[in-house]
Amino acid sequence: MASSVYIHIPFCSHICTYCAFTKFYYNKKMVTDYLNTLEKEIKERYQGEILKTLYIGGGTPSSLDISDLKELFKILKVFKFQDDYEFTIEVNPENLTFDKIKLFKENKVNRISMGVESTNINCLKYLGRCHDFSLVKDKIKLLKEFGFNNINVDLIYALKNQSLEDLKKDLDNLLSLDVQHISTYSLMIEDKTILKLKGEEEIDEDKDYLMYDLIRKTLKKHGYFHYEISNFAKEGYESKHNLVYWANSEYYGFGLASASFLGNTRTTNTNNFKKYLEGDYYSEIEKLDKNDILSYALILGFRLIKGINKKEFYNKYHVELDSLYNIKDLIKDKKLIDKGGNIYISYDKIYIENSILINFVGE
Ligand SMILES: C[S@@+](CC[C@H](N)C(=O)[O-])C[C@H]1O[C@@H](n2cnc3c(N)ncnc32)[C@H](O)[C@@H]1O
Ligand code: SF4
Structure with a gap:
């Protein structure tokens, strides 16, 4: 029985230099076609389990306009939730508006994950981001005014030319937001990204380690509990959805390029938009035997600091x-x-x- 669902929204208002996720520039017609297929896929595959967690990720779900989002929430009405459910949506600062936040609130969203990535204007430019820290502060303030009290921010570190001082400033800025959860990722130069095409390389391991150590010590000092390699939370605010992955428990993934683990089978959905619209959802089906399941349990479980x-x-x-x-x-x-x-x-x-x-x- 799966009581967790991930839904992939593969649209963004701009493309960042480092990003290898499955995504396209926002296009109204593509979004409409996509949501129609998503609805079909959910109807065909979802078995009516009561959900503990729902995670809408991307891409950038907040790049959808109000009418797309209303359509999405209509589709999601099929899901029933437990009392202590967690419903997360990923957003980024430049396309999150008052009306979208209001819609999230009206549709049971109770956790927001925002891609902040950096607070340094040169780093933001290097990453190809279209916002500055002042916009982030405004949007976090607005979210809090709407009563959102479970907010995550993502940080990317280990950028070329970034000093430990720059990282320290990023951490101070993130701490000033007073959010409940912080995810931190060392920049990976992935294939087929703008950074890779430009010949950029990851920084050396010694410096990467110093940065990692600075992050975990600083966040711990300020009341964030380091619970997974890359994740820090105030007590009681660990991501319930991600804990499902690390516990090697079952979940559905709906939408382009999403992954599911149901029974003893792991499936990956196609990342081919045309095939997906034709209802040819799966690209990979992996039947697991007992040893495979144990192997996953160890690899995922040891990511948790408590083991x-x-x-x-x-x-x-x-x-x-x-x-x-x-x-x-x-x-x-x-x-x-x-x-x-x-x-x-x-x-x-x-x-x-x-x-x-x-x-x-x-x-
Ligand atoms: C799907 S993206 C997120 C949300 C939203 N689209 C945004 O960018 O604001 C999830 C997170 O993964 C991290 N990430 C993506 N690509 C990365 C890379 N190449 N190296 C390190 N972190 C990466 C970023 O922190 C990003 O916010
Ligand atoms: S990092 Fe987020 S906003 Fe940037 S291209 Fe990737 S999914 Fe889109």
Whole structure:
């Protein structure tokens, strides 16, 4: 039973230099066709489960105009929610308006995730963003006036020519917004992005580490609890939706390029717009056996700073966590810590987590 849904809205008002997500420039006709197909896909696949979380991501959902958004919310009426549901929508500062916020409020949205990315005008230009920090402050203020009290902001760091001082200023600015959740991402130069085409490269690892360390120490000092490699929240404001992914629990993904995990099957939707409109939704269907499921459980679960609870793991998978792969050796090497009923990655090894997680790929 899946009680979480992700919906992809692949439209943006502009294209950023670093972005490899599936997205198109906003186009009214494309949006109308897309929403019609999205409605069909949901009707065909959704089994009527009561939802704990709904996440509308992109692209930029706030790039849709008011009439598109009204159509989207009409489609979403099919979903029923638990009392303590979380309903997130991704926005970016330049196309978030008073009327759109009002519509979100009227349609049960209770969490907002805003792409802020940087507060430094040169960094924003490098990233191809179309806003400044003063616009961000205005929009966060407006969201709070409407009663939104669960807001995330995204930060990108590790940019060429960015100093630790610049990053410190970004963090101070984000802290001044007094939001409940902060996600931080080291800039990745992805294929087929403007930065890649320009021959840009990622910064060196030592500096990247210093930046990561500055972020986690600064945010901790200001009351944000570091709960996942890239995510920080005030107590009780962890992203319930993302926790579903990290717990290796089931979820639906609707829309272009979205992913689902249902029963023992992971599916990825096509990123081909034409095929999607023709109802040819899936591009990949992966049937998982027990070992695959365990491998996913470890790779996702160890992303959490508190790691994996041994008892819960046993109750869910009927196998002792420390009997899997080379977990016992990793504990001996102090890469993993076995304490208080949980096994987790040692604080000083979080930065090199990928080199630990690679141990759990396949058996
Ligand atoms: C789908 S995008 C977000 C929301 C919205 N479209 C916006 O840009 O404001 C999700 C987040 O992923 C992060 N991200 C995307 N591409 C990235 C990259 N190449 N390197 C690091 N972070 C990236 C950004 O922080 C971005 O806000
Ligand atoms: S980062 Fe966000 S706004 Fe920029 S192109 Fe990607 S999805 Fe669109």
